[in-house]
Amino acid sequence: MRRVAVIGTGHSKFCFNSPKTSLEMLAEVALDAINEANITPRDVQAINVGNVLGPFEEGQGMIQSFFANDIGCFNVPASRFEGACASGSMAVRDAVLLVASGYYDIMLVGGTEKCTAMSTGLATRTFSMYGDSRYEFPSGFTFPAVFALLAHLYAKKYEIPLAALKEQMAAVSVQSHEYAMKNPNAQIHKLISKEDVLNSFMVSTPIQLQDACPFSDGAAALIIASEETARRLVKKPVFFAGVGQASSGKLSSQYKYLPQLHAREVACQQSYRMAGLTPKDMDLCELHDCFSIAAMIAAEGLGFFEPGQSGWAWEKGETRLGGKIPINISGGLKAKGHPIGATGVSQVYEVTLQLRGDMVEQGRQVEGAKYGIIDTLGGDGVLLSLIMTNQ
């Protein structure tokens, strides 16, 4: 297997109610990525796209084929991946394998989504289709309810009073909003306090509005290439050191492991093993904080903190720049935004720029970072893990 690198990136501003279509948003960032990689559309040999709600939000399926040809990548193989909120990371991982195997030298990977084109009053219902629709959704298991359940299980299992857990969860959101202030692509540029979180609208006890990420529109794109091609085209390629992917059954079938998600362990062990690295080697992390409790569970599943300990870590600043493991220095899904099919690609964009040292100007560079890990959760069913390095 050859080494594979990111050599071009593009990222839209994440926002509410974009006037552009998913295809238009993706086309813009894809052309940015192509320019940055010093290639032309004709050099792209294949395309993977993560997109979830196209048919629902815009009546457009199979967006990847029209997208490919609209940007001048005529007749290349173009595939759409759907793994709920992990669709983008899934598209990235598959592309990494196809380039690593020597089948392609240069691929374009994009993610794009409009989550706010339909009434956002219906968005929670729409998102629920990416959990188990037959038994769990009719029982009330929308995603806020799923993570509310996990929060209760977490509090009980680790013997944390619910009031204390809510303060920990608030610390996660407060940090994310703070870093999003420095991210020009972030959807929300507004500082919030612990009190703002604790006084926000109750969604599904104990989860309040400010414990949850927003609905978002946006797109991100990457050009990935084999090492030889990468070194020929750009000065600072950032490599994939390990990739992992694992699936789960419906939430109720995972009771033995909850509130931890076993698929996360499986996926990140794959990527750590492939990279020959451990959690201690990681210099930064972008993880899936669709809810603040999800961030806490993820940070433990990835091996950064002992189970039940991550809330204190957030409160003590161990997840900040200069802390033990800087997490979601982008603002995370909470404040950067969460256009679901684009999210995994956006996470790779963030870690790539950090490992290039390109975040100095934005005032959120992780100094001397060599290794970064990306964690993306799709529904309650799929986990993606990607480790990147500039070494």
Next chain:
Amino acid sequence: MRRVAVIGTGHSKFCFNSPKTSLEMLAEVALDAINEANITPRDVQAINVGNVLGPFEEGQGMIQSFFANDIGCFNVPASRFEGACASGSMAVRDAVLLVASGYYDIMLVGGTEKCTAMSTGLATRTFSMYGDSRYEFPSGFTFPAVFALLAHLYAKKYEIPLAALKEQMAAVSVQSHEYAMKNPNAQIHKLISKEDVLNSFMVSTPIQLQDACPFSDGAAALIIASEETARRLVKKPVFFAGVGQASSGKLSSQYKYLPQLHAREVACQQSYRMAGLTPKDMDLCELHDCFSIAAMIAAEGLGFFEPGQSGWAWEKGETRLGGKIPINISGGLKAKGHPIGATGVSQVYEVTLQLRGDMVEQGRQVEGAKYGIIDTLGGDGVLLSLIMTNQ
């Protein structure tokens, strides 16, 4: 790249209004494929699934993850592919590349779809989302209209009187219904005459009801493996000799090539080149006859007949058993049925059984077949081409 083989197959009866969910249909045929391959679910290392309408028809996205774990393939990587009616073939091609590259030894590929769960009065509208939704659908370009346009262009370009073309198209449908009589999995077991076609309901002139495939429910599954694993597990592995995939822009951007689809040429040239074979080497073909005119155009694009000549070939019986190139001896989409995400996997199933010599009992064996080609069209945007061999 290693050689890759099909070592297990499963196929549901295609039907109208299945009482089972997409997941249940897929689980059944996947377990059949696992049994036939002499493995257990724990031996499956990764899963690709083609599924298009799950969220629309059943409110279920990300079906692959729940499916994987429901059949006992716990925590394996499972990806969903969407390329409209070519989703299943797209899932197959990606799996072939991942096994060929040595990344996996054994993968499961499935396709499943319920096209008849919602009102079939709305199905044409739903399918239209897999064409260009922004400009072409609002102009009336549902798929019957797309193929009606192609039929008119075909008649004009090749100077075939429309009445003669309609008789040729009828010959395609008549043949498919005849072979479907011998296929126990076929949705429609009813002989039709040329007059039945010509007297059927007018859908979009010149396309009548009996020029069009039905809406269908169904599933199909394959176990694919590396050559070494295949030879250890089964007596008659059937190998992939070549794979190809190409995308197109919206129909109106393809005007230079119509009624031929340029992406088909690109995709099948990839697979012919990879296989080191030509159309003359093929012993049978399963191609994408969503409409009879689509079958005629496909047979020419694949290189079996000169442009404008395939209708006569069907009328003369050159596409039958014993003819120049037996096409759709399964009954094709027209009479076997077309559960869209399952269709490509079903085509591979058909060619696999033919190349094993397993169609004798059904009375539709292509004697001595060594090479077969699969052609799948997704919307008007993506073409998949797969060549298989028992050599």
